[in-house]
Amino acid sequence: MKSYTELARHDGNNTLFEVVEMAIISMLWNVPLHLHAEGLRGTGKTTIMRAARQIMPPIVRIKNCLYNCDPENPHCPNHRHLSKEELESLGNETVPRPFLEISHSAKIGTIAGSIDLQKITNSANPEAALLPGIIPQAHRGVIFIDEINRLADTSPEITDILLDVMGTKPGRVQIEETGLPVVELPVQVSVWAASNPDEEPGPLQEIRRQLSDRFDLVVEMGRTTNPDAIADILVQSEQRRLGAENIAKRSVDHSARLLKEMALIAKKFESLTMPDFLRNFIARLYVKYNLESFRAIEAIQHAAILHCALRQRDQLLVSDILKVIPLALKHRVDVETLTKIMNSSDSRPSGGDNAPPAMNFSSQNKKKEPETSFSEYEPAINSSLAEVNFEPEPAAVKEDKSFFKPLKQLFTGKQEKPAEETSSNDPVKASPLNKAKRLPDLNLDELVKSEGDFK
Numbered sequence: 001m002k003s004y005t006e007l008a009r010h011d012g013n014n015t016l017f018e019v020v021e022m023a024i025i026s027m028l029w030n031v032p033l034h035l036h037a038e039g040l041r042g043t044g045k046t047t048i049m050r051a052a053r054q055i056m057p058p059i060v061r062i063k064n065c066l067y068n069c070d071p072e073n074p075h076c077p078n079h080r081h082l083s084k085e086e087l088e089s090l091g092n093e094t095v096p097r098p099f100l101e102i103s104h105s106a107k108i109g110t111i112a113g114s115i116d117l118q119k120i121t122n123s124a125n126p127e128a129a130l131l132p133g134i135i136p137q138a139h140r141g142v143i144f145i146d147e148i149n150r151l152a153d154t155s156p157e158i159t160d161i162l163l164d165v166m167g168t169k170p171g172r173v174q175i176e177e178t179g180l181p182v183v184e185l186p187v188q189v190s191v192w193a194a195s196n197p198d199e200e201p202g203p204l205q206e207i208r209r210q211l212s213d214r215f216d217l218v219v220e221m222g223r224t225t226n227p228d229a230i231a232d233i234l235v236q237s238e239q240r241r242l243g244a245e246n247i248a249k250r251s252v253d254h255s256a257r258l259l260k261e262m263a264l265i266a267k268k269f270e271s272l273t274m275p276d277f278l279r280n281f282i283a284r285l286y287v288k289y290n291l292e293s294f295r296a297i298e299a300i301q302h303a304a305i306l307h308c309a310l311r312q313r314d315q316l317l318v319s320d321i322l323k324v325i326p327l328a329l330k331h332r333v334d335v336e337t338l339t340k341i342m343n344s345s346d347s348r349p350s351g352g353d354n355a356p357p358a359m360n361f362s363s364q365n366k367k368k369e370p371e372t373s374f375s376e377y378e379p380a381i382n383s384s385l386a387e388v389n390f391e392p393e394p395a396a397v398k399e400d401k402s403f404f405k406p407l408k409q410l411f412t413g414k415q416e417k418p419a420e421e422t423s424s425n426d427p428v429k430a431s432p433l434n435k436a437k438r439l440p441d442l443n444l445d446e447l448v449k450s451e452g453d454f455k
């Protein structure tokens, strides 16, 4: 499997990279962020989400606790009633942050929990105990579900469990087994899901609207339309062939560094808050556009703060909100309403910056268009990988990048020379048809030679 930092970022998938990193920061703030990536096959949504576990900081838990009890705040049936001294005697351990998957064939017992067969069949000391399922074992980490639309269609019972897990923050899970008292546990789990809305049984919001609304953010994946990005991917695969070991080692180092950086950012920006004028703006959107889902505007507020933290800024900007509005509303309102919100002139609060929206919603109806246009593609955290200190995002990325750079530049990677100033006195120079050298400037011998070539 490719490492997280080795995956190519481009205009079609960059939003997912950012949102995944925002979710990791949120996890470190103990607030689960539920994500759903929608897109065609081959857009890399599951690859990016699975690879993100490499940049998740580990957790410290009570030694051997399958429920991942936080030593400061134990919640499981075995530890929640213990005294401080008893907890200390058990000791702690650092383990990788859980990243567990739910498959379509999973049974309720596997997901929630079941009787611990090993303990009950122990002839020396038979004991009726619970074995926590995937959800309680993912406490403080991620549950990943591929093709969530299919799961919602074929497993209504598992969907109901997910509704409880995602209904509140933290959520709840019930473990029911015949002969044992029902155990209810708090679970702090971020649910990350992927689906292809063009395949059977269709988009999640049409299969189970309630479950769709539980996702804080929905990211629409696209393929890149940018030749530069495609050329970069080709360069990378060629480099892998030439120096596979070095590349692999370097990218593992990068991922380890990014993991540390995630922890630093989360700590540094933990107390970031939303200024009142921006909060009022979100509240007005809710009323004016009759948004219904309160989760939607909570998601806008929280995600905007995360977006700002990811960019390592101390102050929230209007652009943080405008960037996350489509992600929080795409699955909750119709396209017309969303377009109105993004385009309306009164959806700009006074004060703050005047940054343009991150997504151009006039092109929303063109299905194959990627969500963001290239000129608005700003790498967030990876841009600072080269430097150890917290640098603001480089201004260069905001430059307008023409889709069709001269071929020569594409191949050599050299910078385009600034166009010669055209003189209005010289009709030949001024003519847009004459971008190449004028004939009189060419060496006559060269001309003759090339004529000879044709004979």
Ligand SMILES: [Zn+2]
Pocket (backbone or CB within 6 Å): 062, 065, 066, 067, 068, 069, 074, 075, 076, 077, 078, 079, 080
């Ligand atoms: Zn425990």
